[in-house]
Amino acid sequence: MKRALVTGITGQDGSYLTELLLAKGYEVHGLIRRASTFNTGRIDHLFQDPHHSDARLHLHYGDLSNSEQLTNVIYNIRPDEVYHLGAQSHVKVSFDMPEYTGDITGLGTTRLLEAIRRSGITTRFYQASSSELYGDSPAPQHELTAFRPRSPYGAAKLYAYWMATNYRQGYGVWACNGILFNHESPRRGPTFVTRKITMGVANILAGKQQKLFLGNLDARRDWGYAPDYVEAMWRMLQQDRPDDYVIGTGEVHTVREFVEAAFSHVGLDWEQWVAIDPRYYRPTEVDDLRANPSKAKRQLGWEPKVTFRDLVKLMVDHDVETVRGGTAVLSAVSGKPIASLAA
Numbered sequence: 001m002k003r004a005l006v007t008g009i010t011g012q013d014g015s016y017l018t019e020l021l022l023a024k025g026y027e028v029h030g031l032i033r034r035a036s037t038f039n040t041g042r043i044d045h046l047f048q049d050p051h052h053s054d055a056r057l058h059l060h061y062g063d064l065s066n067s068e069q070l071t072n073v074i075y076n077i078r079p080d081e082v083y084h085l086g087a088q089s090h091v092k093v094s095f096d097m098p099e100y101t102g103d104i105t106g107l108g109t110t111r112l113l114e115a116i117r118r119s120g121i122t123t124r125f126y127q128a129s130s131s132e133l134y135g136d137s138p139a140p141q142h143e144l145t146a147f148r149p150r151s152p153y154g155a156a157k158l159y160a161y162w163m164a165t166n167y168r169q170g171y172g173v174w175a176c177n178g179i180l181f182n183h184e185s186p187r188r189g190p191t192f193v194t195r196k197i198t199m200g201v202a203n204i205l206a207g208k209q210q211k212l213f214l215g216n217l218d219a220r221r222d223w224g225y226a227p228d229y230v231e232a233m234w235r236m237l238q239q240d241r242p243d244d245y246v247i248g249t250g251e252v253h254t255v256r257e258f259v260e261a262a263f264s265h266v267g268l269d270w271e272q273w274v275a276i277d278p279r280y281y282r283p284t285e286v287d288d289l290r291a292n293p294s295k296a297k298r299q300l301g302w303e304p305k306v307t308f309r310d311l312v313k314l315m316v317d318h319d320v321e322t323v324r325g326g327t328a329v330l331s332a333v334s335g336k337p338i339a340s341l342a343a
């Protein structure tokens, strides 16, 4: 039985990847942060009582700021594969917390790579790199496109990208960079634009929200479906040699097009409900991201399965159902729609 360690297991991608690995027969170990409230909502359905000898999902407390604990976990678990997904992953928040983002999203990768190197184990390492590396480099972007990040998040991910590359070249660590373009799902965090929109649509439809405030509607993104993307992560670590791959659909849409598609799916005219709030603008924006995923198609046999239109529909349908059921989309603390409070 193969053993995997997943950092960021409580996040969107961590939860889908864990489902995939368990289905493939892996034993999965996940790093979770201690929190005063439960932060395991995305993986609760996968929980297995550790007292049962056949449990294959195990959770360990740890933080990417703490190298001692990372070293312990690596040394004790001795995973065959490490999927490093943990990060401060919000671009807008990275402008508010640049130092913290550098520490967790950048240095966190170094801490984990050092733990692997010092423990002397043989493992395969996946680094969650991002299309944010490209910044204002012209689209379409591929593995050889120049990196020109435009945010503290992008800069931190660039450092992490090169550290993974450096440990591969310098120490022979079997490390891959997956350069993933935006991928979404009903498990997407509520402050990323797609989920903020689909939750807003659901709340407005139910009469629980009067306006949806957004920032820059002109940004262009290549949006795919997260479960398709975690399949690509796994495929990267099954290759004969470690390498770097761009993962995306190759199709681009503006934020405005996403808004229009989400509102029209439930028969609403978006222009009556959406207002612009400059607080959601970023000091520097990434205007145009579109992947050229030919290498992944050729070498990994990877293709996205869910189209843009189907992605919008499945996210809206999920949130409309959730609001009908009366749960989750309103903030437990204030009773207000979460999307109106956040980044």
Ligand code: NAP
Binding pocket: 007, 008, 009, 010, 011, 012, 013, 014, 031, 032, 033, 039, 062, 063, 064, 065, 084, 085, 086, 087, 088, 089, 090, 104, 128, 129, 130, 131, 179, 180, 181, 182, 183, 184, 189
């Ligand atoms: P996400 O939903 O924001 O999940 C981030 C995960 O990192 C969560 O499990 C979070 O734990 C954990 N984390 C944050 N700070 C940590 C710390 N100090 N110590 C330990 N764990 C910490 O992100 P995602 O969308 O699943 O993305 C997964 C990875 O891919 C991230 O590295 C992201 O930057 C990268 N990426 C994402 C996309 C995308 O479109 N989704 C595209 C390219 C790259 P809590 O649950 O406790 O907060």
Ligand code: F7E
Binding pocket: 089, 090, 091, 092, 129, 130, 131, 132, 180, 181, 182, 183, 191, 192, 193, 194, 196, 213, 214, 215, 216, 217, 219, 220, 221, 255, 280, 281, 282, 285, 286, 343
């Ligand atoms: O913004 C615009 C915003 O926050 C998308 C992360 O997973 O993908 C993600 O980063 C676009 C931007 O994602 C609002 O200005 C307009 O142009 O959903 P987002 P992101 O910044 O692209 C990359 C690949 C990652 O690696 C990251 O981890 O939408 N936008 N109005 C808005 N964005 C937000 N969040 N909120 C708004 O109200």
